[in-house]
Amino acid sequence: MDGKPGRGFRAIHLLLIVPLAAQLWVxxxxxxxxxxxxxxxxxxxxxxxxxxxxxxxxxxxxxxxxK
Amino acid sequence: MSAALMVxxxxxxxxxxxxxxxxxxxxxxxxxxxxxxLGGRRFGSIIxxxxxxxDLYTAYTFVAVPALIFxxxxxxxxxxxxxxxxxxxxxxxxxxxxxxxxxxxxxxxxDFVRGRFGSRSLALAIALTGIVATMPYIALQLVGIEVxxxxxxxxxxxxxxIAFIILxxxxxxxxxxxxxxxxxxxxxLIYATVIAAIIVIPAELGGYTKIFAAVPAKNLLxxxxxxxxxxxxxxxxxxxxxxxxxxxxxxxxxxxxAASSRVAIKxxxxxxxxxSLVLGLIALLGFMALAAGVKTMPQYAGAFKTFGNNFAxxxxxxxxxxxxxxxxxxxxxxxxxxxxxAIMSIACANLFTRNIYREFVRPDCSPAHESQVAKIASLFxxxxxxxxxxxxxxxxxxxxxxxxxxxIIQTLPSILIGLYSRWLNGTALLIGxxxxxxxxxxxxxxxxxxxxxxxxxxxxxxxxxxxxxxSLLLNIVVSFVLSFIFNAISAPRDDATIAEDYV
Numbered sequence: 001m002d003g004k005p006g007r008g009f010r011a012i013h014l015l016l017i018v019p020l021a022a023q024l025w026v027x028x029x030x031x032x033x034x035x036x037x038x039x040x041x042x043x044x045x046x047x048x049x050x051x052x053x054x055x056x057x058x059x060x061x062x063x064x065x066x067k
Numbered sequence: 068m069s070a071a072l073m074v075x076x077x078x079x080x081x082x083x084x085x086x087x088x089x090x091x092x093x094x095x096x097x098x099x100x101x102x103x104x105l106g107g108r109r110f111g112s113i114i115x116x117x118x119x120x121x122d123l124y125t126a127y128t129f130v131a132v133p134a135l136i137f138x139x140x141x142x143x144x145x146x147x148x149x150x151x152x153x154x155x156x157x158x159x160x161x162x163x164x165x166x167x168x169x170x171x172x173x174x175x176x177x178d179f180v181r182g183r184f185g186s187r188s189l190a191l192a193i194a195l196t197g198i199v200a201t202m203p204y205i206a207l208q209l210v211g212i213e214v215x216x217x218x219x220x221x222x223x224x225x226x227x228x229i230a231f232i233i234l235x236x237x238x239x240x241x242x243x244x245x246x247x248x249x250x251x252x253x254x255x256l257i258y259a260t261v262i263a264a265i266i267v268i269p270a271e272l273g274g275y276t277k278i279f280a281a282v283p284a285k286n287l288l289x290x291x292x293x294x295x296x297x298x299x300x301x302x303x304x305x306x307x308x309x310x311x312x313x314x315x316x317x318x319x320x321x322x323x324x325a326a327s328s329r330v331a332i333k334x335x336x337x338x339x340x341x342x343s344l345v346l347g348l349i350a351l352l353g354f355m356a357l358a359a360g361v362k363t364m365p366q367y368a369g370a371f372k373t374f375g376n377n378f379a380x381x382x383x384x385x386x387x388x389x390x391x392x393x394x395x396x397x398x399x400x401x402x403x404x405x406x407x408x409a410i411m412s413i414a415c416a417n418l419f420t421r422n423i424y425r426e427f428v429r430p431d432c433s434p435a436h437e438s439q440v441a442k443i444a445s446l447f448x449x450x451x452x453x454x455x456x457x458x459x460x461x462x463x464x465x466x467x468x469x470x471x472x473x474x475i476i477q478t479l480p481s482i483l484i485g486l487y488s489r490w491l492n493g494t495a496l497l498i499g500x501x502x503x504x505x506x507x508x509x510x511x512x513x514x515x516x517x518x519x520x521x522x523x524x525x526x527x528x529x530x531x532x533x534x535x536x537x538s539l540l541l542n543i544v545v546s547f548v549l550s551f552i553f554n555a556i557s558a559p560r561d562d563a564t565i566a567e568d569y570v
Contacts, residue, residue: 025303061337
């Protein structure tokens with residue numbers, strides 16, 4: 001195995017606090033407006049954050065490199 | 068024979084052939100447990116993606132999540148943030164589990180706990196928790212098949228029994244290679260169904276504005292008071308608790324350990340949310356079924372009576388899709404039941420063989436004997452699930468599955484915290500586990516096993532919280548406090564792993 005033993009913490013990992021907070025702090029999104037094509041905010045916001053969570057993970061993965 | 072039934076049977080036959088053919092795919096020595104049960108740890112990023120996608124997003128998920136939303140609206144949508152958050156955990160913790168399993172030849176999470184904490188009784192507790200939490204989940208996959216069979220107008224026990232004999236036979240012969248291969252077909256069918264559904268159905272129903280207009284106002288959003296039940300606080304605890312539990316399930320750990328590298332796991336943490344996106348869209352089908360008014364249509368009344376709201380999505384497809392595409396969509400759900408059922412039964416068989424049979428019954432058994440025991444155990448696990456459903460215990464299975472989430476999360480301190488630290492004491496973890504199991508079960512029992520949210524009374528303040536999360540908190544506190552005491556008075560136990568094993 002390459003890399004040194006340890007937990008491999010990097011500052012970029014803190015980026016993942018953003019999707020956690022965005023999805024677990026429900027008052028952020030518990031409303032109907034602005035609706036998107038008739039879909040209330042509550043629903044499209046959470047579906048959007050699935051994609052944004054993947055994006056944040058992708059950024060972290062690229063910075064971490066293939067380790 | 069209807070077009071739907073013809074397409075359904077054709078697709079089912081196709082995956083049956085694939086299931087048996089799979090034993091020759093990247094052939095290995097099937098007399099080794101790591102070959103039969105983990106495919107020789109040779110699944111690359113793409114196969115792992117299909118397999119974990121097929122494994123985690125089960126037929127029951129695709130039926131039950133929209134059913135929850137059909138019945139209760141916003142409260143059921145927690146499955147979506149849950150299925151996103153879980154991957155943050157996967158990204159960090161599970162490459163470590165993969166590495167240590169690779170270095171030490173571990174096949175199950177309980178194997179790791181045995182090595183890390185040197186405690187046979189703790190490993191046994193972890194293995195038993197995994198088995199009892201997974202078995203009702205297998206039974207629910209059968210409910211998924213039953214629902215679509217009823218949608219195709221097929222009733223009686225025989226079709227279900229035949230489907231399960233086929234499943235049992237190719238799992239026995241091919242091990243995890245069978246569901247890995249079938250998962251590719253299943254996932255393609257699911258994606259096709261969902262894309263068609265979100266294009267065709269909203270158009271036929273007159274757009275999303277009309278669809279959401281059909282939703283009762285009180286179900287559209289969560290209660291404005293965060294501490295109502297259901298409300299925003301319980302919603303967040305359900306999402307977080309379910310995310311923490313997901314990768315502790317044996318079938319998830321099995322999928323992770325079967326990957327060929329750490330990088331494959333990290334890439335999958337990035338790419339698997341694609342399925343969560345699909346889940347979000349499938350969840351909206353619950354509202355579409357509501358807007359289509361399927362529940363009051365006389366032709367579906369019988370099936371709704373038998374299966375309750377779980378018939379909402381099948382009824383919607385029958386109503387909206389042409390016959391042949393109903394066949395595709397229903398095959399997607401039925402095949403979607405076979406993949407997780409196979410992997411779950413393999414995961415349970417691995418646990419039984421490694422952590423009960425070899426640990427307590429035949430410590431000297433040969434690898435070939437070990438693999439044979441696992442194959443037979445996988446048959447018994449599936450048979451148990453089949454008998455359960457044929458006995459008409461679907462409701463009990465649903466209640467047990469709800470408990471399963473509360474139970475499996477109690478393995479978090481041993482497995483997840485154990486991946487980062489050896490400070491915790493095995494005996495302390497075992498007592499913490501017992502406290503969490505009892506408290507969580509008791510909380511669920513207060514609702515007659517109907518609800519997983521339990522209202523905690525702190526002084527005069529009422530806090531509705533997912534019972535898995537509150538009982539886990541108790542488990543963690545007990546584990547840490549007792550570890551502090553036990554570590555002070557006793558010599559540390561052997562740790563079979565070293566820091567280099569985890570990276």
